[in-house]
Structure formats: structure tokens, C-alpha cells
Amino acid sequence: MECHQLVEKITSRIKIGYSRTLSYAGRLQIITAILFCLYNFWEAVFILPRSVLKEVDKQWRDYLWGNKEDGRKIALVSWDKVCVPKKYGGLNIKNCAKWNMASVGKLIWQLTMKQVTLWIRWVHGLCMKDSEDFWSHTPPQDSSWYWRKSNSLKAEMTHWYHNGRYWLTPNGKYSVSSSYQALLNNVQRWKEADLVWSSLLFPRNMFLLWLASRKRLLTKERLGRLQIQIDSTMCELCYDLKEETQRHLFYECGWTTELRDKLETWSGIKIEGKEVLQSIRWIKRRH
Numbered sequence: 001m002e003c004h005q006l007v008e009k010i011t012s013r014i015k016i017g018y019s020r021t022l023s024y025a026g027r028l029q030i031i032t033a034i035l036f037c038l039y040n041f042w043e044a045v046f047i048l049p050r051s052v053l054k055e056v057d058k059q060w061r062d063y064l065w066g067n068k069e070d071g072r073k074i075a076l077v078s079w080d081k082v083c084v085p086k087k088y089g090g091l092n093i094k095n096c097a098k099w100n101m102a103s104v105g106k107l108i109w110q111l112t113m114k115q116v117t118l119w120i121r122w123v124h125g126l127c128m129k130d131s132e133d134f135w136s137h138t139p140p141q142d143s144s145w146y147w148r149k150s151n152s153l154k155a156e157m158t159h160w161y162h163n164g165r166y167w168l169t170p171n172g173k174y175s176v177s178s179s180y181q182a183l184l185n186n187v188q189r190w191k192e193a194d195l196v197w198s199s200l201l202f203p204r205n206m207f208l209l210w211l212a213s214r215k216r217l218l219t220k221e222r223l224g225r226l227q228i229q230i231d232s233t234m235c236e237l238c239y240d241l242k243e244e245t246q247r248h249l250f251y252e253c254g255w256t257t258e259l260r261d262k263l264e265t266w267s268g269i270k271i272e273g274k275e276v277l278q279s280i281r282w283i284k285r286r287h
């Protein structure tokens, strides 16, 4: 199959017009619920060429951040940070290249464990002449692209094995998620994740809270910094002639301060913190 046809197959659903009018949270749900199923299928079966992985990533990225200002798509958070699980601060979208490697790793694991499947028997009989160990095997120059590519992934995959046994799961059974996690570099647990992604909130609120906690809300000040043409970067809620920054909107703006004071009086709870993340931490400490 031609590469562009494969990209088309994987990404065709995001070109459906209605989904482009959704909010960030809506688009995220489309990506995780629909596209991922398709993508999961293609990735589990094939090692995808780098150009395909790059193009699919790009189309997903453009789709997620699809709001156009001045004809540009504004990525509010870098794709690397988006492509990690929510408990590590991301949106749990899979990085194509890493997920593909983790998925194909299952075939390699089956090969290593000499499991009886048609593909394994074919590989052992045709490519490895039945006698060799996969880890010490060197693919001949005239072998297929797929076989050479499978072997080129060995260097990364050997870290998942100890004395020939897959050690990322307690029972030694292969797990695509565990392998994927091993491929994510230096991700740290995000302590506030369970509060931001709380089941008590609507998806749209969760997404905005996630953006705010990363200081990535699309405020006027940020639009100005991204050199998007706007009439003014001043806050329109108050008469203080202050720039519309995230900090101003949440903590300094006269309009919001008045509203917050009324809410605090009404509820009898005074929320501390000078930034969104500080306030979230304060709420977390009280639970």
C-alpha cells in the first residue's frame, strides 16, 4: 500500500467536517476514542515507515489544536508533552513512533519466546533458518525491508529483557503499554493529575484546567507573543488597562477578584494561591 493511502486511511475520520467545530476537549475525545482504534490496528500489524508516522502525528497535532487565528494553528503545548499519560502531565495521546515500536515489540517477544503462530514459524523457517537466536541474528542484505527494520529496533528493545526474559511486567508477559512507558524519556509523576482530571468536572473544564495549570491558556498576551494580529492585548473585563495575562485574569483583575470574593463569602471557603497550580495544590492538601 502506498504511504499516502495509509496516512489517509488512518486520519480520514478527522477530516469529517462536523468534528472540526468541537472544543479542544471534544477533539481530544475523538482522537482517543475513534482514531486510536484505527491507529492501534495499523500499528499492531506493521512497522510503519518514519514518513507515515511523522505525517500522522502532524495531522493529529493540527486536528487537536485546530483553532485557527490568522490562518495559523496554534499548538498550546508541545506534542512531546501531550503524548504522555495523564498521570505524567500529558493528554494520553500516543506518540506514533514510540507506540508503533512498543506494538511491534509484541511480535518480537513472540519470536523470542518461540510462540507458535504462523508469522513466527514463517520467520524462523525463512529468515532465521530455524537455528538462530533473534538477538544474535544479523539479517542478510537481501532480506526484506520489514525484516531488516524489525532487527534495527533490537537495540532499543534489549532494555526490556533481562537474561532473555521480558522484565517490564511481573509475570513476564508482554505489555504494549509497559514497553511504551519505557520509551518515554524521564517522565515524572504529576501529583495534581487526579485533581485536574477529576470525574466531577466536565471534559471542557478539565481541558481548560489542564491548560491553565501548564500556563498555556490562549490569553491575549499569549496571542501577542505568538505574533497573532489582535486589536489590543488589554483585559476587557476591568478598567485597569492591564494586559490580559493568565495571572491577571485569575488573580489580579478587578472583575474576577470581585466575583471570587463574593463566591468565597457565599461558600465560606477562601481559596489560597497566587497561580492556578498553587490553588490546585491547596485544594488537594485539604482533601
Ligand SMILES: [Zn+2]
Residues within 6 Å of the ligand: 235, 236, 237, 238, 239, 240, 242, 248, 249, 252, 253, 254, 255
Ligand atoms: Zn482585568
